Amino acid sequence: MGASGDDDAGMTASTTATGAAPTTRRISALDALRGFALCGIIFINIPQTMEMMNDLGRAPDGVRLFVLGRFYPIFYLLFGLGFGLFLRSATRRTDRPRVPMARRLAALSVLGVLHHLLQPGEVLLPFAITGLLVLLPLSYAPARVNLWVGAVLTVAGVLAGVGGFGILPGLFVLGFALAQAGLVEALERLTTALAAAVAVFAVVAITSYLLVVAETGGELAGRWLGLVFSMSMAGAYAAAFLVLLRGPAGPVLQAVFAPMGRMALTNYLSATALFVVFGAVLGLRGSDDWGTAALLGTAILVVQAVWSPLWLRRFSYGPLEWLWRTVTYWRRIPIHREAGAA
Numbered sequence: 001m002g003a004s005g006d007d008d009a010g011m012t013a014s015t016t017a018t019g020a021a022p023t024t025r026r027i028s029a030l031d032a033l034r035g036f037a038l039c040g041i042i043f044i045n046i047p048q049t050m051e052m053m054n055d056l057g058r059a060p061d062g063v064r065l066f067v068l069g070r071f072y073p074i075f076y077l078l079f080g081l082g083f084g085l086f087l088r089s090a091t092r093r094t095d096r097p098r099v100p101m102a103r104r105l106a107a108l109s110v111l112g113v114l115h116h117l118l119q120p121g122e123v124l125l126p127f128a129i130t131g132l133l134v135l136l137p138l139s140y141a142p143a144r145v146n147l148w149v150g151a152v153l154t155v156a157g158v159l160a161g162v163g164g165f166g167i168l169p170g171l172f173v174l175g176f177a178l179a180q181a182g183l184v185e186a187l188e189r190l191t192t193a194l195a196a197a198v199a200v201f202a203v204v205a206i207t208s209y210l211l212v213v214a215e216t217g218g219e220l221a222g223r224w225l226g227l228v229f230s231m232s233m234a235g236a237y238a239a240a241f242l243v244l245l246r247g248p249a250g251p252v253l254q255a256v257f258a259p260m261g262r263m264a265l266t267n268y269l270s271a272t273a274l275f276v277v278f279g280a281v282l283g284l285r286g287s288d289d290w291g292t293a294a295l296l297g298t299a300i301l302v303v304q305a306v307w308s309p310l311w312l313r314r315f316s317y318g319p320l321e322w323l324w325r326t327v328t329y330w331r332r333i334p335i336h337r338e339a340g341a342a
Helices: 005-014 018-048 060-067 072-093 097-114 124-138 145-162 164-180 183-189 191-212 218-245 250-262 264-280 290-314 319-329 338-341
Strands: none
Touching: 005 338, 018 072, 018 183, 018 264, 072 097, 072 124, 072 164, 072 183, 072 218, 097 124, 097 264, 097 319, 124 145, 124 164, 124 290, 145 164, 145 218, 164 183, 164 218, 183 290, 191 218, 218 250, 250 264, 250 290, 264 290, 264 319, 290 338
């Protein structure tokens, strides 16, 4: 799900002792955030795929307020950020870094087409297309230009009022611009700024929610405010999670979510296969049984939280991450941890 920071982490692991560990910790924080977002997405993907959400009004209040549309914006931003990290890593490996990046996105599009057979409306294909059409051309522009372009595209996506995919290009570009601007290197110094961001996003979320409830400005304004509410909630979630990583709960959060995030592509696609099969067995398709859907999602996440670190003890990458990386560099990449270290 998005270009992972594994490539950049792999490069920094071989750098000097003074520089490698802090950068690896920052990459791990992004992996943990990706894993956290993955956990929220499954509780929307299950009812959408099992056709439980033709009418959003049928979703429980808790889902509509705290889950629906709150986690995909985090993934959008992380994909753009990961694109920047990958391009930086590829630049160290080749004098034509955009060639493996194009292969990487083309491979993602193939996975997206296949995934669409199980989950119509999935995100991998739009990710790949947007990456090829938007991120690759803008990769030649400096950070300050991309920050403005990303902001304009995000606002335009909101004003278009077409839903979550409307904000995808803007958040992609913003994430890439943040990578260009050195966000990963500065992450450990931003705890206070992140705490302030939580407060700001919370104020925006509460204000937009109250305006939506008051039905201010008609249907179109309601869609705009709904997107602002979703994005501000996503921002608050992401900033709060990164702050918590710096506190006493940080080691536990890292241990649970970072392995899931490192294997986000494998976990995302395997989750679809699992909930399509077991959702049919449990009779979820077309039903209103949100409780069973939530239990199924929780069970899948527990399995992934257990198997991800177990897999990564022996292997350097998840199975689909390894395949994706192999296609990207067009050569067989060692997958066993010992072989990869050698």
